Amino acid sequence: MSTVGKAISLLELFSVDEPELGLSDLARRSGFDKATTRRLLVALAGHGFVEQDIGTRHYRLGAGLSRLARIREARFPFLQTAVPLVRDLAASTAETVHLSEFGVDSLVTVHVEHPAWANRVNIDIGQLLPLHSTASGIAYLAFARDETVKACLTGSLDAFTAHTLIEPAAISRSMSEARERGYSIYDQGYEEGVISVAAAIRGADGFALGTIAVAAPKARTTAAAIAERGLAVREAAREISMRLNGENLQILRRQA
Amino acid sequence: MSTVGKAISLLELFSVDEPELGLSDLARRSGFDKATTRRLLVALAGHGFVEQDIGTRHYRLGAGLSRLARIREARFPFLQTAVPLVRDLAASTAETVHLSEFGVDSLVTVHVEHPAWANRVNIDIGQLLPLHSTASGIAYLAFARDETVKACLTGSLDAFTAHTLIEPAAISRSMSEARERGYSIYDQGYEEGVISVAAAIRGADGFALGTIAVAAPKARTTAAAIAERGLAVREAAREISMRLNGENLQILRRQA
DNA sequence: GGTGGTCGGTTCATTATTTGAACTGTTATT
């Protein structure tokens, strides 16, 4: 692995649940030597990618990341555009709504709205969603580039529950359905007792950029609710796509 | 420079004005060899820190950065907390309001609200603000750790205009004033014709984390307006600090 | 329709950086 890859995988050890980690802990979890880990952390800290708590000496993600993320967001206002619609959808469905963006080979959860219920589906920001076993994943694949689909379907796929689709043919069928319907449905593919609907947010080229999804405990979810939510999520995704592409056109026009 | 540092300095070549860059361009600007640049980009792309436009083959900042920034933001909801108050302040002052967070050795602009005026102070997200020559910088230094202040005052300081303070004694005096008043005033220290007021956003330990500032064309700014804005910005900073530290207490309580 | 310039991307012998076992010193626990 390249040194750069090692440094980044250190960053990826941080999560919403464990936002601060000590040196030894980082070394242990990454598998790198303590000296190596420290050298990488110092390099990262030098550019503000991590910062160290003065008191505990623990490390956490730094402001440099916020800076770059905001620059990205300025060019490509995915969050800004989508979050209000995620909120609306969360309000109208009273279930967990989450927004994801495609990165490397899975979907990255970038925003979540949770309902007030005690019994609800909990999703953390930063969580990675596999493509073959989630409603979001299927919705994404339905409008993804051929090479992305192929990369996903070749190689063995993990079965997280008894309901997870691991046959390429079954996944393809599910994708086709999602494409026709405009939204995907996945029944307990990633976790028992959770049913989700999702729709793809698409770029100007028609390919999927990310997804918006509603996840709910299966126990209180009727078939009618699924159909209703499907339409709502499809509508939200369409609206986000439209606003995004409108913005993009403006940007291109300004550059020209 | 470490390989990691090189990779990060590639990322830092992207800005709001130039969010997409080609390989040769990146190599030229970074001073690295084209092959090196490419290797670094591939490593970064492997973790979603950059992505490549399929059409133009240009590179841009990737979704992996958004992911990590959101994880950071979940632990430390600086933006979420501050942005509404930045908006309020922008509405009431009708001037440019910007929010910064400290990173490495300068302040990083993480949010900006611009007024509708054609003649206004323009600030980009991601822009770095020097500590000694901006209202934000002085406000930050007024409540910064001694070592940060010392690091800033030792070494030669750039004079951006004829008004920039470059004497450590003068800067210290300005800091003291800001500390007593609760906000800083800087008259054309970074750019001619711009006058700003700023106040420090402080953590639970009392030290500054970042700043909120109002910047306006000097031509339409009266002394009375400055005083009024000063109080408003101080109040906004106090409110943000309170909300942040309240949140932090909750987080600590949850962990205990 | 050739020609020179630039682009993105690749190769591989040379070179410089990264690595990690062993070390110090500090702090919390028993």
Added chain:
DNA sequence: AATAACAGTTCAAATAATGAACCGACCACC
């Protein structure tokens, strides 16, 4: 007072990064 876990450092050995030269593709210009 002993133990253990922690953060951080050192330096010879091992490994990964480097960059000049290369390819093919594309574009503009004479």
